[in-house]
Amino acid sequence: MFNLFSPRQRTLRGAAVAASLLALLSFAPLPSAAARPAPQPSEPTDEQIAAQLRDAALAGENLAWDWVSELTTRFGPRPAGGDNERQAADWAVERLKALGFSNVHLESFPLTAWVRGVESAQIVTPTSQPLVVAALGESPPTPPTGLEGDVVIFPTFADLKAAPANALTGKIAFVAAHMVRAQDGAGYGVAVEARSDGPAEAARRGAIAFVLRSVGTDSNRLPHTGTTAYVDGKVPVPAFALAAPDADQLERLAALGGKVRIRLYSSASTVHDAHSQNVIADIPGRVHPEEVVLLGAHLDSWDQGTGAIDDGAGTAIITAAAKLILDLPHHAPRRTVRVVLFGSEEVAQPVAPFGAFGGHSYADNHKADLARHVLAGESDFGTDRVYSLALPAAVVKSDFATTAMRVLGPIGVLPAEEPARHSGTDVGPTVEAGVPPFALRQDGSQYFDIHHTANDTLDKVDREQLDQNVAAWAALVWLAADGEVDFRGHP
Amino acid sequence: MFNLFSPRQRTLRGAAVAASLLALLSFAPLPSAAARPAPQPSEPTDEQIAAQLRDAALAGENLAWDWVSELTTRFGPRPAGGDNERQAADWAVERLKALGFSNVHLESFPLTAWVRGVESAQIVTPTSQPLVVAALGESPPTPPTGLEGDVVIFPTFADLKAAPANALTGKIAFVAAHMVRAQDGAGYGVAVEARSDGPAEAARRGAIAFVLRSVGTDSNRLPHTGTTAYVDGKVPVPAFALAAPDADQLERLAALGGKVRIRLYSSASTVHDAHSQNVIADIPGRVHPEEVVLLGAHLDSWDQGTGAIDDGAGTAIITAAAKLILDLPHHAPRRTVRVVLFGSEEVAQPVAPFGAFGGHSYADNHKADLARHVLAGESDFGTDRVYSLALPAAVVKSDFATTAMRVLGPIGVLPAEEPARHSGTDVGPTVEAGVPPFALRQDGSQYFDIHHTANDTLDKVDREQLDQNVAAWAALVWLAADGEVDFRGHP
Numbered sequence: 012m013f014n015l016f017s018p019r020q021r022t023l024r025g026a027a028v029a030a031s032l033l034a035l036l037s038f039a040p041l042p043s044a045a046a047r048p049a050p051q052p053s054e055p056t057d058e059q060i061a062a063q064l065r066d067a068a069l070a071g072e073n074l075a076w077d078w079v080s081e082l083t084t085r086f087g088p089r090p091a092g093g094d095n096e097r098q099a100a101d102w103a104v105e106r107l108k109a110l111g112f113s114n115v116h117l118e119s120f121p122l123t124a125w126v127r128g129v130e131s132a133q134i135v136t137p138t139s140q141p142l143v144v145a146a147l148g149e150s151p152p153t154p155p156t157g158l159e160g161d162v163v164i165f166p167t168f169a170d171l172k173a174a175p176a177n178a179l180t181g182k183i184a185f186v187a188a189h190m191v192r193a194q195d196g197a198g199y200g201v202a203v204e205a206r207s208d209g210p211a212e213a214a215r216r217g218a219i220a221f222v223l224r225s226v227g228t229d230s231n232r233l234p235h236t237g238t239t240a241y242v243d244g245k246v247p248v249p250a251f252a253l254a255a256p257d258a259d260q261l262e263r264l265a266a267l268g269g270k271v272r273i274r275l276y277s278s279a280s281t282v283h284d285a286h287s288q289n290v291i292a293d294i295p296g297r298v299h300p301e302e303v304v305l306l307g308a309h310l311d312s313w314d315q316g317t318g319a320i321d322d323g324a325g326t327a328i329i330t331a332a333a334k335l336i337l338d339l340p341h342h343a344p345r346r347t348v349r350v351v352l353f354g355s356e357e358v359a360q361p362v363a364p365f366g367a368f369g370g371h372s373y374a375d376n377h378k379a380d381l382a383r384h385v386l387a388g389e390s391d392f393g394t395d396r397v398y399s400l401a402l403p404a405a406v407v408k409s410d411f412a413t414t415a416m417r418v419l420g421p422i423g424v425l426p427a428e429e430p431a432r433h434s435g436t437d438v439g440p441t442v443e444a445g446v447p448p449f450a451l452r453q454d455g456s457q458y459f460d461i462h463h464t465a466n467d468t469l470d471k472v473d474r475e476q477l478d479q480n481v482a483a484w485a486a487l488v489w490l491a492a493d494g495e496v497d498f499r500g501h502p
Numbered sequence: 503m504f505n506l507f508s509p510r511q512r513t514l515r516g517a518a519v520a521a522s523l524l525a526l527l528s529f530a531p532l533p534s535a536a537a538r539p540a541p542q543p544s545e546p547t548d549e550q551i552a553a554q555l556r557d558a559a560l561a562g563e564n565l566a567w568d569w570v571s572e573l574t575t576r577f578g579p580r581p582a583g584g585d586n587e588r589q590a591a592d593w594a595v596e597r598l599k600a601l602g603f604s605n606v607h608l609e610s611f612p613l614t615a616w617v618r619g620v621e622s623a624q625i626v627t628p629t630s631q632p633l634v635v636a637a638l639g640e641s642p643p644t645p646p647t648g649l650e651g652d653v654v655i656f657p658t659f660a661d662l663k664a665a666p667a668n669a670l671t672g673k674i675a676f677v678a679a680h681m682v683r684a685q686d687g688a689g690y691g692v693a694v695e696a697r698s699d700g701p702a703e704a705a706r707r708g709a710i711a712f713v714l715r716s717v718g719t720d721s722n723r724l725p726h727t728g729t730t731a732y733v734d735g736k737v738p739v740p741a742f743a744l745a746a747p748d749a750d751q752l753e754r755l756a757a758l759g760g761k762v763r764i765r766l767y768s769s770a771s772t773v774h775d776a777h778s779q780n781v782i783a784d785i786p787g788r789v790h791p792e793e794v795v796l797l798g799a800h801l802d803s804w805d806q807g808t809g810a811i812d813d814g815a816g817t818a819i820i821t822a823a824a825k826l827i828l829d830l831p832h833h834a835p836r837r838t839v840r841v842v843l844f845g846s847e848e849v850a851q852p853v854a855p856f857g858a859f860g861g862h863s864y865a866d867n868h869k870a871d872l873a874r875h876v877l878a879g880e881s882d883f884g885t886d887r888v889y890s891l892a893l894p895a896a897v898v899k900s901d902f903a904t905t906a907m908r909v910l911g912p913i914g915v916l917p918a919e920e921p922a923r924h925s926g927t928d929v930g931p932t933v934e935a936g937v938p939p940f941a942l943r944q945d946g947s948q949y950f951d952i953h954h955t956a957n958d959t960l961d962k963v964d965r966e967q968l969d970q971n972v973a974a975w976a977a978l979v980w981l982a983a984d985g986e987v988d989f990r991g992h993p
Contacts, residue, residue: 080754081758083751084751084754084755084758085628085629085755085758086629086631087625087629087630087631087632087751088631088632094630095629095630095631098629134578137576138576138577138578138586138589139578139585139586140577140578140579140586140808141578141579141805143956230957230961230962231722231724231957232724232807232955232956232957232959233722233723233724255961256957256959256960256961259959259960259961260574260575260578260808260959260960263571263575263960264575264576267572267575267576314632316723317631317751464723465634465723466721466722466723466747468723468747468750468751469747469750469751469754470721470746470747470750471721
């Protein structure tokens, strides 16, 4: 009952999924299985079922596109704690029930929400020119008449931190550093330090506002928002990201000589009695229902785009993978597969633990069960292809890893060089509580061209790569959930 | 004395231009010239000088990058009739004088200016979502409280025009047609019909506002502005372009079923006593100073970007080409080379002739001289490479064409299949008055990803392709200005 923008899938899904799954009943060994013990003709191995799930997903026989299309179309941006996030969660509950999942329910938690309001910026000296800015998440408003100051440019955040006390009295600090493009997204963490701690470091030196070049790798007039850090319950000064071309412009203008003065305005506000919610849905295990393989993604998004790649697509990937497993005829997995669509991944909070309130809420609510959560993974890195599988240290050299790589290798997945130590923000508190993580790592080369900008919309989702993600998730989750492997590596 | 963002050029220009131009004095025949009459050792042919100009430009030994960088950095957007356009014109006069041009002056003309103001849009039913819009140029404001209506979607403008009278009473008309990408930009004219005439056609059927999918080929949340047509001195209803992803969103939402209602706001206004100006600069001809080869581009820009590709780059290309000719030692051309940086190319006007007021002002002011304007060309199609040369019909099969293609062929320029009938909006009135046009046609495959959007900024300029443009212009203009060819083809 998904929306109908995918004629290819609409035509194929009903018939083709049934056909490919029925094919399992009249099973013939795959060529690659020839060297292994011959299975019973009517009982395919887990590896063979994983390969079938993979191939069905890869052929587009999965609901990921329809899910992300309908979610982002119906609800648009889904900022944490707002109406759209709540409506999306209610919709997800109805959809997951209709799809046949069990134990479908919401778990609510309180939240301080942040609301962007109106924002603007201009160069006022030496000439009048508009600038494109986005207030950073959690940033306080400017005074109602705006604020104006001379710009002091710091090539890097380290340069700002090296400035003496009072060096910025009455000024606006601008950190001009560029984020580095990298396949694994390694440039992001480095760049985000300035976004998080910049306002506090600037305020400490007397600045009236903090501006940074958008964290991101694009060249669009679409600034990248994201959280900045609370200090003693508030962000010390108004803080903005400047679109990359505008950051270039400020730097060039300053290099022409003379003072550059800018004006900033924001009417951002906070709502202290908001709430958010996690959505939970299970495929109950047929042998060990108390053992949970946890799949996470987040329903909330930043407010500028419609959260298609961050993280509508993640919710689509894990839901579609689980649905393929749910639909296996006579093959419910031994363990429970749990889908959690987390609320409030994006925003920071004024109180400890300062973020990941959806993740913390889940870990708190399910504390007693975490010891029997056998594995946890998160999809929150867009829709580009999975290129690497990281498994918990205990199983890196196991038969499980060998089997998983036999299934995933053919769709372009490499074994990670290091074991998985984390998998995402939402499952972070669960992983910190001792649940082993896995990571299906995606190519992030283009992710930060779009991430956290107004350009995060459905048209940026590549359907073929989305299908490859579902293929990887369905196959791996099936292997983990239908097996008996102890990912903690207890003797 | 240009700004210093181009270390490569800064290092090379002084020494290398001097060296390459001095090389003309100790001339040796080029290999390709071997079959033609041997020149005097100390007197290079026009073709050889054209090739030297071409090669110097191609090597980056030209001021185009510095010009477009400083123009767009100092003045940002330059909407017609505004302060930034005027300041840019004053700056250009000073720069052109400093570069050594003659007869440098401004020619002012009156104008109705259009000022964007603040604008916004939201989906209000079935869910609340922001939309990214840009008011179309000359569009009137909405009421101060905005306006709201159900959306009626027309797949094409023809569908709107086929709707009966009163079909849109109280509604908002939305034309969802996509612009077609084409190397020669042919998709633009087709798409622009809806932008020009849509508000009138919608109003005629009772609509309270007109919205169209951005004319353009991008997928950014950056709507494409541009003029819409006055009818009896005003645009009948507020009119907006919707960014491509937002247009997709409206269509998908409607396809989910149920009513889609949106809200629009704009505080656009007009200034009736504004003025704009053309900037004129000459290289006086050494033999026939009264014969003019006219090079045009426009200084004004739309207000969303900084007018780097439209048309800062054009002003840079023609100025840089002329400057290379100006700097030829002992080789001032026989005819005058005139650079005109036109004002007010972009906006429509409420009175006839409704547009191209800079172009009309020039043609009016110089009416008596146009009979001795021998050739006119305009650079107003971005910065991508020149791929085709169109010449006036009279010389298509002449020795001039053969020589020009020998010089331009090696840098990727093809002969056009048809003679040039026009060259650009600004020189349009001059060409209509009988001056033969030429066109150095540029690859427009990517032009409409950027054109008229906030993304029209300096970082979109490809320096190598910019240099190739200067190379083509310098070589061709030299051949036309130092020759005696009658491009009108009089016997």
